[in-house]
Amino acid sequence: MTSEALRAAARPADGLSELRATSHGVFWLASAPERGCKRLWRWLDGEAYAVTPPGIDVGSRVNGYGGGAYACLGDNIILVESQSQALLRQSLDSDTPRSWWARPEARYGGLLADLSRQRILAVEEQGDGRHATQRLVTVTEGHCGILAEGADFYGAPALSPDGCWLAWVEWDLPHMPWQRSRLRVAQLDHAGHIGRVETWDGGAAVTQPTFGGDGQLVFMSDHEGWWRPYCLEGMSVRCICKAPADHVPTPWQLGECHHLWRGGTEPADGATLYFEEGAAHVLHVDARGEAIARLLPEATRVIGLAQIEGWLYALTQGPKHAARLERVHLASGEIQQLVALATPEDAPEPSTVSVRVGDAEQVTAFIYAPDGTGTRLPVIVRVHGGPTSASYPVYDPLVYWWVRQGFAVADINPRGSGNWGRKFRERLAGEWGRLDVEDVIALAEALITRGLADPEQLFIRGQSAGGFTVLNALATTSLFRAGASLYGVTDAPHLAEQTHRFESGYLDWLLGDTESQRSRSPRYRVEDIQAPVIFFQGTQDRVVVPAQTLVMADALRERGIVTEVVMFEEEGHGIRHPDNRQRMISDEMAFYMAALSSESQ
Template structure:
């Protein structure tokens, strides 16, 4: 996040288990805010947009979900909201009026609000089920935002809105602008007074200019490659494109799962790819003649980059350290699994070679990413490196439904969750074995959240996996539908179809009902405070497997939520999984030898 005062970012402190605020001073990175202040939004369950910078300080959302202002000159931290029933996120500074715009979530509804430095909270817009982070024009006269209604998710269908600011700071002349066809629209941004968005009207998230001076608006496509220029908006406040002035732009392209950063001298010019040592880019912002972003790499920790738009030269100003200076990092290799039929897209992913020398083909850990409308990226992942250093190959697969491969591929999972994703994971395992990269008898499958569901369904539907791991994975979609948070309350119906019209489909694709069909070993990990995949999901699955005569292994972390944040628990999970995989790798080897 940037302002006239400089560059600000959040940094995860593993020892404290929270996000802390940092500022790029003349002497280098400096931590801001009082000790113990964790910064994190929980709007929609996944947060985003937890800070917004102004010329004299930073608005942040604390772990208690309240907005604070941290002054740069006196370093004071002032709490601006006292709304314990609400959560705030998607912060955007309104510097003209010395306040912050935010999404407020409370009592099953959302609003766009403004919070001033004197603690005044003003509701700017309401009536929509969900709101994204708004964008304010440079002169402070115009604002744009997107919204969506249940049962849609924002990557299926969303609306673009604009308004003017009245003299008292309220919204005036609110208008919604329908897209020429059903589409997802995200990340509105002003280049002067021209409004740009990323929309998949043409089948990919690409830049479009909306001319609001014409009745009903005119949508103009910007000439750009047929690639997604953004990922699925699970979090608020993402930014994958940034105007640089005089018609120049910085934009992200996702090509087969890899993020590329491009500088374009004009909206219709593809331009030049820069920062090639990095493979994912987020939060593009401009300040003081440079632009900044968070960049990720396969060989470094996340970095804050400062980029000269005139030359394309990138400089790391924070982060970017070598994570394993004494060990060789296993680099991701692109894999492409051929399409099943003409007209379908192939399946892409990333393969990591084990670092322990061996004369035999290595065992494989096949990873199903969460979401499932998310993606795997070729960036440094300490858990992947943990397995590679211990003799395992790892493959992360972007199965059908993943983002970054266009609208049709992303929506291909509609009604087919637990089938299409499982088929693609199996095809990836077969492909890697057929080309001689892994031992097909020692393939393990694991996943987190919805990836855990995919792993469980794979263990039910196939016998090709030696064992599986569910990390706070979904085991009972119907029960989850009744208990999950509001953001995903309509998502399961999209993934499986309505349970009223497709009851047989829900039964067939509920792991809990088919525990007796899991012939291979399973290991489970669950946080006791998980509010997304509630703990009862895992408890019930363990009980069902034991009732079916199975012996699942369970590791419980009472103080963890949806995603383990404490170092000791992360390390413990890896150690237990390694012991589990090593034991069953040996058994699979013995069984293969006996068969031969």
């Protein structure tokens, strides 16, 4: 196990994010390999340039997951400094940002430039924990004004090309933005003050409102069962793409863009996603939503889209490539790869396995395995976070490293995952800790039956909500030799009291009443866990607080269960620094090998 191999495995495959296109170039954030912080980059005149200096970490902390951490305001970039959450201004001709706006205990995200008024629109979050509040604000240097307040949460501000209309999304506790949210549309006067405000509420959820070049407002709604684009006509809506599929991922972050619409005398054509069997495809569609062409055919995950001068820019991942910036000319179909993270030529091609669960449902997993193996393999079942997130069939340096060590990896999308429609996403209502556990057990049994998995060498790992599934699976079955919980949920009732405001009502929806939360919390099922467990936890985590992990680990040790805890100073909900990620990978592999060794004795 070489240090270079570990360094490569520790690099994030999705290390590019937050794509924007302006007349001053194309911009995006990239994780710096030496520190894990995010720097702003620019593509201009055929070259990529780092805009922000190495010491500046760009990132929003609104809702704990951030997004929308910068905006281009003319010749200047306004950005959110990750640690302080202050807004900084940096000229495109300079490499030194300076203070522009800050408020004590405030966080900013979803930044949007209002060029005609030389101001920034943003979501402002004030206070901490369960007592935080949000509002939609305008910011100029030294001044902050209020556009909208009163709702619990705000997101996705969008301006019409003429600056006369503003759209945004609101939602209230106990809901998450993909459960129940509403679209707000306001007319702005010359000074940018809000006048008449209209509300469209389809009884479900909305996300990503955007104005086409002709001023037509298009947004995503899942009130008919799928995230599909709708035109707002008066206060009525018309569906553009009627295909029964999600067209955007679940909105965990601010500032996302996964559909774009061009202007013209007729309703605009555009580019949008189309999810099929968990993979994202980019489609060029006409005004009726009919596909003109599939764009960027190597992509199976799209991190963001942007458009300028006839080119569609995209941050993508695929089975054979880590994140890259590429573009396609919408008229000619020419594709150009501009910036790409390193990807080995022998990246494993995923296969898709579907497993029937329940009465007539099925879950899907993406399997990565070493080539040329004719024997049963040690398998790591990997559970994504969320639980309303998703796994994609893409290259991942960590998966590649495991495969090189002789393991197969099974990335599962259990019931409740995104990208499979509203009905599938809502299957976890009141059922978390049961259905997701059923799904990972069904997958493990299917891998054994089909001859891929060695039944004596099955492991399970998961992050955040995935850690909850891991620990509950270990308490339910003896199939797994060991498990790894990465900043995972262990005690739902206490988490509901301690976690940040964004997810404070989520557990009631996922688990039900307090008694259900307790009965399905791993902390209260310690007596049923027999397999070794390793925990990884950031000391600054505000989503799953460190005390949860420590109490759970102590309870397992008291029963004599082999338990390890690896704490990372100054890490939050996720392990970002490359040195910490290398240690995590090394420790996790050593833990699995020790579990195998003890089983053979």
